[in-house]
Amino acid sequence: MFYSGVLPILLLVATTSAYRFYQDEIPNGDRVPHPCKPNYLWWGVGHDNPLGGGPKNPFGRDFAQYHSWTEELCRLDSDGDGMTNGQELGDPNCVWRKGTFPEESDGVSHPGVCDPWGSEQCRQANQDVTCETGEFVCDGVNTQDVMNITLRFPPTSVPPEETTYMCFTFELDMLEEDAEYHLIGSKPFIDNSNVMHHIVITGCDATSTPLNRPEVCNMAAAGCQKTLQVWTLGMPGECVYPEAGFRIGKLAGITRISMQFHWTNPRRRTDYIDSSGLTLFVTKQLRRYNAAYFLTGETHLVIPPGMSRVVKKSTCSPECTRMIMSQPVYLMTGWNHMHYLGYQQNVELFRNGEKLRDLTPDEIYSYDNPKVYTYNPPIELKPGDTLDTTCVFRSTSRTTTAQYGEGTFDEMCFGIFTFYPAEAMEQPSCVTWDELELCDFDGTSIKGCDVLMIFNQSDPIRNRLFSKVLDNCNPYGGCRAECPAAIAEVREHPCFRGRMADYTGDTMRIFGLGPDVVKFFSAMESCECKDKPHTDPWKYPMSGSGSHRAGTYFSILLAVLLYKITL
Incomplete structure (x- = not known):
């Protein structure tokens, strides 16, 4: 699954996670594309180095000489393709300094691989770069x-x-x-x-x-x-x-x-x-x-820009595994799923408060190259066990907030497993929204909230709730005298009670259900204290790409999908 034999090791590269060092030391270090694998980033796994390295790649020797991004290194053309290292990495004026955002983030190319790929003049320089993605063996x-x-x-x-x-x-x-x-x-x-x-x-x-x-x-x-x-x-x-x-x-x-x-x-x-x-x-x-698929992880993600480390955790509790499982199951494979801000991830298995093992220990996570862990023999998961999912994100090159969503540049935090027997789990998912456990989803409702009803714009109950707030509260101004009573009545409904109100709002945001939804939640907040700290998802800028903010049934309504997976 991983790249192998891509380039000789740099003298500076001493550990398998050394590429994380290089990501921090150069502009757009986490955006370097693979030269001959469309849609891939060059993550560098094992002894691979995205900047090149070794005697056949001059950028590696240059970086070993300078040890950090300098104007001199920026103005060099290490791979001899006619573009300076700075031009290839989005710092054409050589002004970038560690901890700042690059001048440009689009059109980044590999500073240690000769372009155009496949040309006669670059064939010798690129002979150590592999374009293979792995062979299917079954x-x-x-x-x-x-x-x-x-x-x-x-x-x-x-x-x-x-x-x-x-x-x-x-x-x-x-x-x-x-x-x-x-x-x-x-x-x-x-x-x-x-x-x-x-x-x-x-x-x-x-x-x-x-x-x-x-x-x-x-x-x-x-x-x-x-x-x-x-x-x-x-x-x-x-x-x-x-x-x-x-x-x-x-x-x-x-x-x-x-x-x-x-x-x-x-x-x-x-x-x-x-x-x-x-x-x-x-x-x-x-x-x-x-066989069947099983999903665990976190669906409430807000990742600010420019952060070197953001940690999100989710726990599938003993109460939840007892609820979703009628008997022990056996995990056959497992892999992690985040998007391009994903840095590290692991799902851990606990029994009676004691850790049994790591299930998906990705010290270096790659969205483009997921590592599939095959368990032979399969691993037993019992009712009453605990699964802890930890996702680490890195947004140093991102200038906007990322949230949970199906778009490629939104984010996710899931562990995905195959298991048997399928009959042991009627609802094969155990995810959380912040600290809210969602394992009681029965296909239509969560904690008494009919999710399908609340998304149906023609449903009379939904329309009555929306009208109650919009007729009595001001979505764009101060608190009207009749508004607190209207809000109190609506908050008696299971979909808008306590943390479920925040979950409902976040899920409706992802579905992108129109301006009436924005007005409704703004009106619901119109009588709150101005200095009250906000955790409501509507206070964060929306991420995603237009019509594609909508999630799949698998990830939003907690049925079984995948990436994002989407992906």
Whole structure:
């Protein structure tokens, strides 16, 4: 999964986390792109160094000589491609100093790799840079009983948007109606690596509506809620533990499959076409257990700009694991999911107050290259156990606040696991919003709050609550005499009681439900003390890209998705 043999080690690089040092010492150190892997950043794992290094890369020797970013180093052209190091790293005037924001953040290029990539004049200089992303190895898919099913989008124009989620459904006509199948692995086919970030496959029941052409989808389609496979940038594929598989087929209640793409197009180009997909490996030789996905982590994130370290934690408590689990389950794989501000992450397993082990200890986290931890033998998770998720973010090059959201440049904090038996968890998620535990989500409501109702703009109960506040309170001015009583009445509703009010507001922000929502929450605050410290999400600037602030059903309503994953 990681880069290997990319460049010889610099004398300055002494540990596997040395690249973190270089990120802090140069402008846009956390934005250096990989020269031959579109959509990847050069994170430097193990002994890799994003600035180059060793005798075949002059920037490395230059940096070893200067030890820090100086005007002299800035004005050098270390890779000999005609651009100074400063021009490549967003400091063309050589004025950047550690701890400040660079002059430019767009158009950053690699100062230690010759451009243009692949040209004759750069071939010798770049011979140590690998463009490989890893090979898919899965012995279980090579037997005679395994059927290969390749699902691909038809050639589709990529919208000129920073983040797009696009869905398309496929009928399972190739499967026998009276047979049950296990999905035991998948391998990606990436047609346009410039935009593709992740793919999610979900199973659809008979209530689902087929999508006969690719359509923008900010939520998983109704009736398509069972996550079956996930691919994200940097993963060669997924190979399920030999004793488990994901149930598909009509006997399993899955009549079609939905494929969701996450496209990233930060330059909003209009000429991109994509026809990517997945090859699914399916067998009628059922394995011993049915598999499923499990999610834990934090959904309330506010990360200020210019911060070297922001720590967010989430606890899936013993009470929650008892609530969501009917019996012990066994974790087969696990990986972390943050976005580009992600720095370090780990999920820890505790039992009876004692730590048993680390599950996903990423000392160096990379959004573009997730490390998948395979547990062999699988790890037992019991009702009453505790899962602690810790996410560390770094925003030194970001000039705006990042919040939780599905956009590529929003943020997430999740641990994602596959487990068996699937039947042991009816609701396979255990996430928090700040200190609010959300494990009692039953598909429609949380802590007595009907989430679907509160998002339905035609629901009479929702409209009565909104009218009560908007008719009696001033969203843009002072406190009206009749307002406190109106607010007190509305706060008796489970969706607006205590911390649930903040959670409801944050979730509605992510869905981007219109100006009436902003007015409603502003009016709800109109009688609060002016010097009262605010924790309400509406006091923070919105992040995300326009229509794509909406979250998926998996991450907002706590069903099973992924990155962001989106991603």
